[in-house]
Amino acid sequence: MTKDANPARRADDDSDDGRGAPVGRRVVLGMLAAGAAGVAAAPFLQRAYDDTLGAAARNDPTGLTGLLPAGGGFRYYSVTGSVPPKDDRTYRLTIDGLVRNRTSYRLADLRALPQTRLVRDVQCVTGWRVPHTPFEGVRLATLLDAADVRPQAKAVRFTCFDGSYSESLTLEQARRSDVLVALRMQDKPLTHAHGGPVRLYAAPMYFYKSAKWLSGITLTDSVHPGYWEERGYDIDAWVGRSNGRDDASTT
Known part of the structure:
Protein backbone atom coordinates (compact mmCIF):
# COMPACT_ATOMS: atom_id res chain seq x y z
CA MET A 1 0.00 0.00 0.00
CA THR A 2 1.13 3.56 -0.51
CA LYS A 3 2.99 5.46 2.17
CA ASP A 4 1.62 8.67 3.65
CA ALA A 5 3.58 11.49 2.10
CA ASN A 6 3.33 13.45 5.36
CA PRO A 7 3.92 11.07 8.29
CA ALA A 8 3.81 13.93 10.81
CA ARG A 9 0.26 14.85 9.82
CA ARG A 10 -1.44 12.44 12.20
CA ALA A 11 -0.38 10.08 14.96
CA ASP A 12 -0.06 6.37 14.36
CA ASP A 13 -2.62 3.60 14.62
CA ASP A 14 -3.42 3.42 18.35
CA SER A 15 0.19 3.77 19.42
CA ASP A 16 3.53 5.47 19.17
CA ASP A 17 7.12 4.42 18.95
CA GLY A 18 8.33 1.06 20.21
CA ARG A 19 10.72 2.66 22.68
CA GLY A 20 8.27 4.76 24.64
CA ALA A 21 8.66 8.28 23.18
CA PRO A 22 5.39 10.02 22.23
CA VAL A 23 4.62 9.64 18.54
CA GLY A 24 4.09 13.27 17.64
CA ARG A 25 7.38 14.31 19.21
CA ARG A 26 9.29 11.35 17.77
CA VAL A 27 8.03 11.81 14.23
CA VAL A 28 8.77 15.54 14.17
CA LEU A 29 12.20 15.13 15.69
CA GLY A 30 12.94 12.21 13.38
CA MET A 31 12.19 14.35 10.33
CA LEU A 32 14.64 16.98 11.60
CA ALA A 33 17.35 14.66 12.84
CA ALA A 34 18.97 14.32 9.42
CA GLY A 35 20.49 17.82 9.63
CA ALA A 36 22.28 20.03 12.12
CA ALA A 37 19.37 22.44 12.14
CA GLY A 38 17.14 19.64 13.31
CA VAL A 39 19.48 18.80 16.17
CA ALA A 40 19.58 22.43 17.25
CA ALA A 41 15.78 22.70 17.11
CA ALA A 42 15.09 19.52 19.09
CA PRO A 43 14.95 21.10 22.59
CA PHE A 44 12.57 23.79 21.34
CA LEU A 45 10.31 21.21 19.72
CA GLN A 46 10.37 19.12 22.89
CA ARG A 47 9.17 22.11 24.92
CA ALA A 48 6.54 22.99 22.32
CA TYR A 49 5.23 19.43 22.32
CA ASP A 50 5.04 19.34 26.11
CA ASP A 51 3.37 22.75 26.27
CA THR A 52 0.50 21.53 24.10
CA LEU A 53 -0.55 19.19 26.88
CA GLY A 54 -1.22 22.03 29.34
CA ALA A 55 -0.82 22.10 33.10
CA ALA A 56 -3.48 19.46 33.74
CA ALA A 57 -1.85 17.05 31.31
CA ARG A 58 1.55 17.49 32.92
CA ASN A 59 0.01 16.40 36.22
CA ASP A 60 -1.44 13.29 34.56
CA PRO A 61 1.08 10.42 34.48
CA THR A 62 -0.38 9.26 31.16
CA GLY A 63 0.15 12.70 29.61
CA LEU A 64 -3.27 12.50 27.97
CA THR A 65 -5.62 14.59 30.14
CA GLY A 66 -7.95 16.56 27.93
CA LEU A 67 -7.07 14.49 24.88
CA LEU A 68 -9.20 11.44 25.61
CA PRO A 69 -12.86 11.27 24.56
CA ALA A 70 -15.32 11.55 27.43
CA GLY A 71 -16.14 8.21 29.00
CA GLY A 72 -13.37 6.26 27.25
CA GLY A 73 -9.73 5.36 27.66
CA PHE A 74 -8.67 5.14 24.01
CA ARG A 75 -6.97 7.70 21.84
CA TYR A 76 -8.00 7.69 18.19
CA TYR A 77 -5.28 7.68 15.56
CA SER A 78 -5.01 7.50 11.80
CA VAL A 79 -2.15 8.00 9.36
CA THR A 80 -4.53 9.42 6.73
CA GLY A 81 -6.76 12.46 6.73
CA SER A 82 -10.00 10.51 6.40
CA VAL A 83 -11.14 6.91 6.08
CA PRO A 84 -14.41 6.06 4.28
CA PRO A 85 -16.45 3.65 6.43
CA LYS A 86 -17.39 0.13 5.40
CA ASP A 87 -20.56 -1.78 6.28
CA ASP A 88 -22.21 -5.19 5.80
CA ARG A 89 -22.73 -4.48 2.12
CA THR A 90 -19.32 -3.04 1.22
CA TYR A 91 -16.85 -4.75 3.55
CA ARG A 92 -14.59 -7.54 2.28
CA LEU A 93 -11.57 -9.23 3.85
CA THR A 94 -9.32 -11.00 1.35
CA ILE A 95 -6.75 -13.68 2.12
CA ASP A 96 -4.17 -14.29 -0.59
CA GLY A 97 -0.46 -14.66 -1.29
CA LEU A 98 1.20 -17.98 -0.48
CA VAL A 99 -2.03 -19.92 0.05
CA ARG A 100 -3.78 -22.64 -1.89
CA ASN A 101 -7.27 -21.23 -1.24
CA ARG A 102 -7.63 -17.53 -1.90
CA THR A 103 -10.66 -16.35 0.02
CA SER A 104 -12.87 -13.29 0.41
CA TYR A 105 -14.98 -12.91 3.55
CA ARG A 106 -18.01 -10.71 4.08
CA LEU A 107 -18.95 -9.56 7.57
CA ALA A 108 -21.69 -12.18 7.69
CA ASP A 109 -19.14 -14.89 6.85
CA LEU A 110 -16.83 -13.81 9.68
CA ARG A 111 -19.69 -13.60 12.17
CA ALA A 112 -20.75 -17.15 11.28
CA LEU A 113 -17.36 -18.58 12.31
CA PRO A 114 -16.51 -19.63 15.90
CA GLN A 115 -15.84 -16.53 17.99
CA THR A 116 -13.14 -16.21 20.66
CA ARG A 117 -13.39 -13.65 23.45
CA LEU A 118 -10.20 -12.32 25.07
CA VAL A 119 -9.94 -9.95 28.03
CA ARG A 120 -6.60 -8.17 28.25
CA ASP A 121 -5.13 -4.82 29.14
CA VAL A 122 -4.60 -2.78 25.99
CA GLN A 123 -1.16 -1.20 26.19
CA CYS A 124 0.08 1.71 24.08
CA VAL A 125 3.76 2.54 24.06
CA THR A 126 2.90 6.17 24.79
CA GLY A 127 2.18 4.90 28.29
CA TRP A 128 -1.59 4.79 28.39
CA ARG A 129 -3.32 1.53 29.19
CA VAL A 130 -6.96 0.45 29.12
CA PRO A 131 -7.38 -2.41 31.60
CA HIS A 132 -9.53 -5.54 31.21
CA THR A 133 -10.71 -4.78 27.67
CA PRO A 134 -12.75 -7.50 25.94
CA PHE A 135 -12.12 -8.19 22.26
CA GLU A 136 -14.04 -10.81 20.33
CA GLY A 137 -13.58 -12.27 16.89
CA VAL A 138 -12.21 -15.11 14.80
CA ARG A 139 -8.81 -16.54 15.62
CA LEU A 140 -6.46 -15.62 12.81
CA ALA A 141 -5.19 -19.20 12.86
CA THR A 142 -8.68 -20.38 11.85
CA LEU A 143 -8.60 -18.23 8.71
CA LEU A 144 -5.06 -19.31 7.89
CA ASP A 145 -6.03 -22.97 8.18
CA ALA A 146 -8.98 -22.42 5.86
CA ALA A 147 -6.69 -20.72 3.33
CA ASP A 148 -4.29 -23.73 3.36
CA VAL A 149 -0.99 -21.92 3.78
CA ARG A 150 1.82 -23.04 1.47
CA PRO A 151 5.04 -24.41 3.04
CA GLN A 152 7.18 -21.52 1.82
CA ALA A 153 5.08 -18.96 3.74
CA LYS A 154 6.91 -17.53 6.76
CA ALA A 155 4.99 -14.37 7.59
CA VAL A 156 1.68 -12.54 7.25
CA ARG A 157 1.20 -9.00 5.96
CA PHE A 158 -1.92 -7.02 6.87
CA THR A 159 -3.28 -4.16 4.78
CA CYS A 160 -6.07 -1.76 5.58
CA PHE A 161 -8.80 0.08 3.73
CA ASP A 162 -7.48 3.46 4.88
CA GLY A 163 -5.12 3.05 1.92
CA SER A 164 -1.90 3.55 3.90
CA TYR A 165 -1.48 1.44 7.02
CA SER A 166 0.09 -2.00 7.08
CA GLU A 167 1.43 -4.45 9.64
CA SER A 168 3.17 -7.83 9.72
CA GLN A 173 3.06 -15.20 15.87
CA ALA A 174 -0.01 -15.12 13.65
CA ARG A 175 -1.01 -18.62 14.71
CA ARG A 176 -1.08 -17.74 18.41
CA SER A 177 -4.42 -18.30 20.10
CA ASP A 178 -4.45 -14.69 21.34
CA VAL A 179 -4.31 -13.09 17.88
CA LEU A 180 -7.78 -12.31 16.51
CA VAL A 181 -9.50 -10.87 13.51
CA ALA A 182 -11.72 -8.84 15.80
CA LEU A 183 -15.34 -7.85 15.21
CA ARG A 184 -16.25 -6.65 18.71
CA MET A 185 -14.61 -4.58 21.43
CA GLN A 186 -15.92 -3.95 24.95
CA ASP A 187 -18.80 -6.31 24.08
CA LYS A 188 -20.05 -4.09 21.25
CA PRO A 189 -19.48 -4.17 17.49
CA LEU A 190 -16.29 -2.37 16.53
CA THR A 191 -17.03 1.22 15.61
CA HIS A 192 -15.39 2.94 12.67
CA ALA A 193 -13.28 5.09 15.02
CA HIS A 194 -11.94 1.95 16.69
CA GLY A 195 -10.98 0.42 13.34
CA GLY A 196 -14.24 -1.32 12.54
CA PRO A 197 -15.98 -3.14 11.26
CA VAL A 198 -12.93 -5.47 11.45
CA ARG A 199 -9.45 -4.96 12.89
CA LEU A 200 -6.52 -7.12 13.86
CA TYR A 201 -6.05 -7.69 17.59
CA ALA A 202 -2.61 -8.96 18.63
CA ALA A 203 -3.20 -9.22 22.36
CA PRO A 204 0.40 -9.73 23.60
CA MET A 205 1.85 -6.82 21.61
CA TYR A 206 1.72 -3.05 21.77
CA PHE A 207 -1.43 -1.73 20.19
CA TYR A 208 0.12 -0.40 16.97
CA LYS A 209 0.41 -4.05 15.87
CA SER A 210 -3.40 -4.34 15.98
CA ALA A 211 -4.06 -2.74 12.60
CA LYS A 212 -7.37 -0.95 12.23
CA TRP A 213 -9.72 -1.14 9.20
CA LEU A 214 -8.35 -4.52 8.19
CA SER A 215 -9.00 -5.46 4.57
CA GLY A 216 -6.20 -7.78 3.44
CA ILE A 217 -4.23 -10.72 4.82
CA THR A 218 -1.35 -11.80 2.58
CA LEU A 219 0.95 -14.76 3.24
CA THR A 220 4.56 -13.91 2.38
CA ASP A 221 7.95 -15.62 2.43
CA SER A 222 9.42 -13.04 4.84
CA VAL A 223 8.34 -10.29 7.22
CA HIS A 224 7.46 -7.01 5.51
CA PRO A 225 7.91 -4.16 8.02
CA GLY A 226 4.69 -2.30 8.72
CA TYR A 227 3.91 1.39 8.30
CA TRP A 228 5.54 2.58 11.51
CA GLU A 229 8.22 -0.08 11.49
CA GLU A 230 9.47 1.39 8.21
CA ARG A 231 9.86 4.57 10.25
CA GLY A 232 11.91 2.99 13.02
CA TYR A 233 9.46 1.16 15.25
CA ASP A 234 10.13 -2.30 16.69
CA ILE A 235 8.93 -5.16 14.49
CA ASP A 236 8.47 -7.51 17.46
CA ALA A 237 6.44 -5.32 19.78
CA TRP A 238 5.95 -7.61 22.77
CA VAL A 239 4.53 -5.88 25.82
CA GLY A 240 6.45 -8.32 28.03
CA ARG A 241 4.26 -10.42 30.19
CA SER A 242 0.50 -10.63 29.60
CA ASN A 243 -1.34 -7.85 31.44
CA GLY A 244 -4.73 -8.19 33.05
CA ARG A 245 -6.93 -11.22 33.29
CA ASP A 246 -6.35 -14.13 30.97
CA ASP A 247 -10.02 -14.70 30.25
CA ALA A 248 -10.50 -16.41 26.89
CA SER A 249 -13.49 -18.34 25.63
CA THR A 250 -14.63 -19.67 22.28
CA THR A 251 -18.25 -19.91 21.13
Whole structure:
Protein backbone atom coordinates (compact mmCIF):
# COMPACT_ATOMS: atom_id res chain seq x y z
CA MET A 1 0.00 0.00 0.00
CA THR A 2 1.13 3.56 -0.51
CA LYS A 3 2.99 5.46 2.17
CA ASP A 4 1.62 8.67 3.65
CA ALA A 5 3.58 11.49 2.10
CA ASN A 6 3.33 13.45 5.36
CA PRO A 7 3.92 11.07 8.29
CA ALA A 8 3.81 13.93 10.81
CA ARG A 9 0.26 14.85 9.82
CA ARG A 10 -1.44 12.44 12.20
CA ALA A 11 -0.38 10.08 14.96
CA ASP A 12 -0.06 6.37 14.36
CA ASP A 13 -2.62 3.60 14.62
CA ASP A 14 -3.42 3.42 18.35
CA SER A 15 0.19 3.77 19.42
CA ASP A 16 3.53 5.47 19.17
CA ASP A 17 7.12 4.42 18.95
CA GLY A 18 8.33 1.06 20.21
CA ARG A 19 10.72 2.66 22.68
CA GLY A 20 8.27 4.76 24.64
CA ALA A 21 8.66 8.28 23.18
CA PRO A 22 5.39 10.02 22.23
CA VAL A 23 4.62 9.64 18.54
CA GLY A 24 4.09 13.27 17.64
CA ARG A 25 7.38 14.31 19.21
CA ARG A 26 9.29 11.35 17.77
CA VAL A 27 8.03 11.81 14.23
CA VAL A 28 8.77 15.54 14.17
CA LEU A 29 12.20 15.13 15.69
CA GLY A 30 12.94 12.21 13.38
CA MET A 31 12.19 14.35 10.33
CA LEU A 32 14.64 16.98 11.60
CA ALA A 33 17.35 14.66 12.84
CA ALA A 34 18.97 14.32 9.42
CA GLY A 35 20.49 17.82 9.63
CA ALA A 36 22.28 20.03 12.12
CA ALA A 37 19.37 22.44 12.14
CA GLY A 38 17.14 19.64 13.31
CA VAL A 39 19.48 18.80 16.17
CA ALA A 40 19.58 22.43 17.25
CA ALA A 41 15.78 22.70 17.11
CA ALA A 42 15.09 19.52 19.09
CA PRO A 43 14.95 21.10 22.59
CA PHE A 44 12.57 23.79 21.34
CA LEU A 45 10.31 21.21 19.72
CA GLN A 46 10.37 19.12 22.89
CA ARG A 47 9.17 22.11 24.92
CA ALA A 48 6.54 22.99 22.32
CA TYR A 49 5.23 19.43 22.32
CA ASP A 50 5.04 19.34 26.11
CA ASP A 51 3.37 22.75 26.27
CA THR A 52 0.50 21.53 24.10
CA LEU A 53 -0.55 19.19 26.88
CA GLY A 54 -1.22 22.03 29.34
CA ALA A 55 -0.82 22.10 33.10
CA ALA A 56 -3.48 19.46 33.74
CA ALA A 57 -1.85 17.05 31.31
CA ARG A 58 1.55 17.49 32.92
CA ASN A 59 0.01 16.40 36.22
CA ASP A 60 -1.44 13.29 34.56
CA PRO A 61 1.08 10.42 34.48
CA THR A 62 -0.38 9.26 31.16
CA GLY A 63 0.15 12.70 29.61
CA LEU A 64 -3.27 12.50 27.97
CA THR A 65 -5.62 14.59 30.14
CA GLY A 66 -7.95 16.56 27.93
CA LEU A 67 -7.07 14.49 24.88
CA LEU A 68 -9.20 11.44 25.61
CA PRO A 69 -12.86 11.27 24.56
CA ALA A 70 -15.32 11.55 27.43
CA GLY A 71 -16.14 8.21 29.00
CA GLY A 72 -13.37 6.26 27.25
CA GLY A 73 -9.73 5.36 27.66
CA PHE A 74 -8.67 5.14 24.01
CA ARG A 75 -6.97 7.70 21.84
CA TYR A 76 -8.00 7.69 18.19
CA TYR A 77 -5.28 7.68 15.56
CA SER A 78 -5.01 7.50 11.80
CA VAL A 79 -2.15 8.00 9.36
CA THR A 80 -4.53 9.42 6.73
CA GLY A 81 -6.76 12.46 6.73
CA SER A 82 -10.00 10.51 6.40
CA VAL A 83 -11.14 6.91 6.08
CA PRO A 84 -14.41 6.06 4.28
CA PRO A 85 -16.45 3.65 6.43
CA LYS A 86 -17.39 0.13 5.40
CA ASP A 87 -20.56 -1.78 6.28
CA ASP A 88 -22.21 -5.19 5.80
CA ARG A 89 -22.73 -4.48 2.12
CA THR A 90 -19.32 -3.04 1.22
CA TYR A 91 -16.85 -4.75 3.55
CA ARG A 92 -14.59 -7.54 2.28
CA LEU A 93 -11.57 -9.23 3.85
CA THR A 94 -9.32 -11.00 1.35
CA ILE A 95 -6.75 -13.68 2.12
CA ASP A 96 -4.17 -14.29 -0.59
CA GLY A 97 -0.46 -14.66 -1.29
CA LEU A 98 1.20 -17.98 -0.48
CA VAL A 99 -2.03 -19.92 0.05
CA ARG A 100 -3.78 -22.64 -1.89
CA ASN A 101 -7.27 -21.23 -1.24
CA ARG A 102 -7.63 -17.53 -1.90
CA THR A 103 -10.66 -16.35 0.02
CA SER A 104 -12.87 -13.29 0.41
CA TYR A 105 -14.98 -12.91 3.55
CA ARG A 106 -18.01 -10.71 4.08
CA LEU A 107 -18.95 -9.56 7.57
CA ALA A 108 -21.69 -12.18 7.69
CA ASP A 109 -19.14 -14.89 6.85
CA LEU A 110 -16.83 -13.81 9.68
CA ARG A 111 -19.69 -13.60 12.17
CA ALA A 112 -20.75 -17.15 11.28
CA LEU A 113 -17.36 -18.58 12.31
CA PRO A 114 -16.51 -19.63 15.90
CA GLN A 115 -15.84 -16.53 17.99
CA THR A 116 -13.14 -16.21 20.66
CA ARG A 117 -13.39 -13.65 23.45
CA LEU A 118 -10.20 -12.32 25.07
CA VAL A 119 -9.94 -9.95 28.03
CA ARG A 120 -6.60 -8.17 28.25
CA ASP A 121 -5.13 -4.82 29.14
CA VAL A 122 -4.60 -2.78 25.99
CA GLN A 123 -1.16 -1.20 26.19
CA CYS A 124 0.08 1.71 24.08
CA VAL A 125 3.76 2.54 24.06
CA THR A 126 2.90 6.17 24.79
CA GLY A 127 2.18 4.90 28.29
CA TRP A 128 -1.59 4.79 28.39
CA ARG A 129 -3.32 1.53 29.19
CA VAL A 130 -6.96 0.45 29.12
CA PRO A 131 -7.38 -2.41 31.60
CA HIS A 132 -9.53 -5.54 31.21
CA THR A 133 -10.71 -4.78 27.67
CA PRO A 134 -12.75 -7.50 25.94
CA PHE A 135 -12.12 -8.19 22.26
CA GLU A 136 -14.04 -10.81 20.33
CA GLY A 137 -13.58 -12.27 16.89
CA VAL A 138 -12.21 -15.11 14.80
CA ARG A 139 -8.81 -16.54 15.62
CA LEU A 140 -6.46 -15.62 12.81
CA ALA A 141 -5.19 -19.20 12.86
CA THR A 142 -8.68 -20.38 11.85
CA LEU A 143 -8.60 -18.23 8.71
CA LEU A 144 -5.06 -19.31 7.89
CA ASP A 145 -6.03 -22.97 8.18
CA ALA A 146 -8.98 -22.42 5.86
CA ALA A 147 -6.69 -20.72 3.33
CA ASP A 148 -4.29 -23.73 3.36
CA VAL A 149 -0.99 -21.92 3.78
CA ARG A 150 1.82 -23.04 1.47
CA PRO A 151 5.04 -24.41 3.04
CA GLN A 152 7.18 -21.52 1.82
CA ALA A 153 5.08 -18.96 3.74
CA LYS A 154 6.91 -17.53 6.76
CA ALA A 155 4.99 -14.37 7.59
CA VAL A 156 1.68 -12.54 7.25
CA ARG A 157 1.20 -9.00 5.96
CA PHE A 158 -1.92 -7.02 6.87
CA THR A 159 -3.28 -4.16 4.78
CA CYS A 160 -6.07 -1.76 5.58
CA PHE A 161 -8.80 0.08 3.73
CA ASP A 162 -7.48 3.46 4.88
CA GLY A 163 -5.12 3.05 1.92
CA SER A 164 -1.90 3.55 3.90
CA TYR A 165 -1.48 1.44 7.02
CA SER A 166 0.09 -2.00 7.08
CA GLU A 167 1.43 -4.45 9.64
CA SER A 168 3.17 -7.83 9.72
CA LEU A 169 3.60 -10.85 11.96
CA THR A 170 5.67 -13.96 11.59
CA LEU A 171 3.58 -17.00 10.79
CA GLU A 172 4.32 -18.40 14.24
CA GLN A 173 3.06 -15.20 15.87
CA ALA A 174 -0.01 -15.12 13.65
CA ARG A 175 -1.01 -18.62 14.71
CA ARG A 176 -1.08 -17.74 18.41
CA SER A 177 -4.42 -18.30 20.10
CA ASP A 178 -4.45 -14.69 21.34
CA VAL A 179 -4.31 -13.09 17.88
CA LEU A 180 -7.78 -12.31 16.51
CA VAL A 181 -9.50 -10.87 13.51
CA ALA A 182 -11.72 -8.84 15.80
CA LEU A 183 -15.34 -7.85 15.21
CA ARG A 184 -16.25 -6.65 18.71
CA MET A 185 -14.61 -4.58 21.43
CA GLN A 186 -15.92 -3.95 24.95
CA ASP A 187 -18.80 -6.31 24.08
CA LYS A 188 -20.05 -4.09 21.25
CA PRO A 189 -19.48 -4.17 17.49
CA LEU A 190 -16.29 -2.37 16.53
CA THR A 191 -17.03 1.22 15.61
CA HIS A 192 -15.39 2.94 12.67
CA ALA A 193 -13.28 5.09 15.02
CA HIS A 194 -11.94 1.95 16.69
CA GLY A 195 -10.98 0.42 13.34
CA GLY A 196 -14.24 -1.32 12.54
CA PRO A 197 -15.98 -3.14 11.26
CA VAL A 198 -12.93 -5.47 11.45
CA ARG A 199 -9.45 -4.96 12.89
CA LEU A 200 -6.52 -7.12 13.86
CA TYR A 201 -6.05 -7.69 17.59
CA ALA A 202 -2.61 -8.96 18.63
CA ALA A 203 -3.20 -9.22 22.36
CA PRO A 204 0.40 -9.73 23.60
CA MET A 205 1.85 -6.82 21.61
CA TYR A 206 1.72 -3.05 21.77
CA PHE A 207 -1.43 -1.73 20.19
CA TYR A 208 0.12 -0.40 16.97
CA LYS A 209 0.41 -4.05 15.87
CA SER A 210 -3.40 -4.34 15.98
CA ALA A 211 -4.06 -2.74 12.60
CA LYS A 212 -7.37 -0.95 12.23
CA TRP A 213 -9.72 -1.14 9.20
CA LEU A 214 -8.35 -4.52 8.19
CA SER A 215 -9.00 -5.46 4.57
CA GLY A 216 -6.20 -7.78 3.44
CA ILE A 217 -4.23 -10.72 4.82
CA THR A 218 -1.35 -11.80 2.58
CA LEU A 219 0.95 -14.76 3.24
CA THR A 220 4.56 -13.91 2.38
CA ASP A 221 7.95 -15.62 2.43
CA SER A 222 9.42 -13.04 4.84
CA VAL A 223 8.34 -10.29 7.22
CA HIS A 224 7.46 -7.01 5.51
CA PRO A 225 7.91 -4.16 8.02
CA GLY A 226 4.69 -2.30 8.72
CA TYR A 227 3.91 1.39 8.30
CA TRP A 228 5.54 2.58 11.51
CA GLU A 229 8.22 -0.08 11.49
CA GLU A 230 9.47 1.39 8.21
CA ARG A 231 9.86 4.57 10.25
CA GLY A 232 11.91 2.99 13.02
CA TYR A 233 9.46 1.16 15.25
CA ASP A 234 10.13 -2.30 16.69
CA ILE A 235 8.93 -5.16 14.49
CA ASP A 236 8.47 -7.51 17.46
CA ALA A 237 6.44 -5.32 19.78
CA TRP A 238 5.95 -7.61 22.77
CA VAL A 239 4.53 -5.88 25.82
CA GLY A 240 6.45 -8.32 28.03
CA ARG A 241 4.26 -10.42 30.19
CA SER A 242 0.50 -10.63 29.60
CA ASN A 243 -1.34 -7.85 31.44
CA GLY A 244 -4.73 -8.19 33.05
CA ARG A 245 -6.93 -11.22 33.29
CA ASP A 246 -6.35 -14.13 30.97
CA ASP A 247 -10.02 -14.70 30.25
CA ALA A 248 -10.50 -16.41 26.89
CA SER A 249 -13.49 -18.34 25.63
CA THR A 250 -14.63 -19.67 22.28
CA THR A 251 -18.25 -19.91 21.13
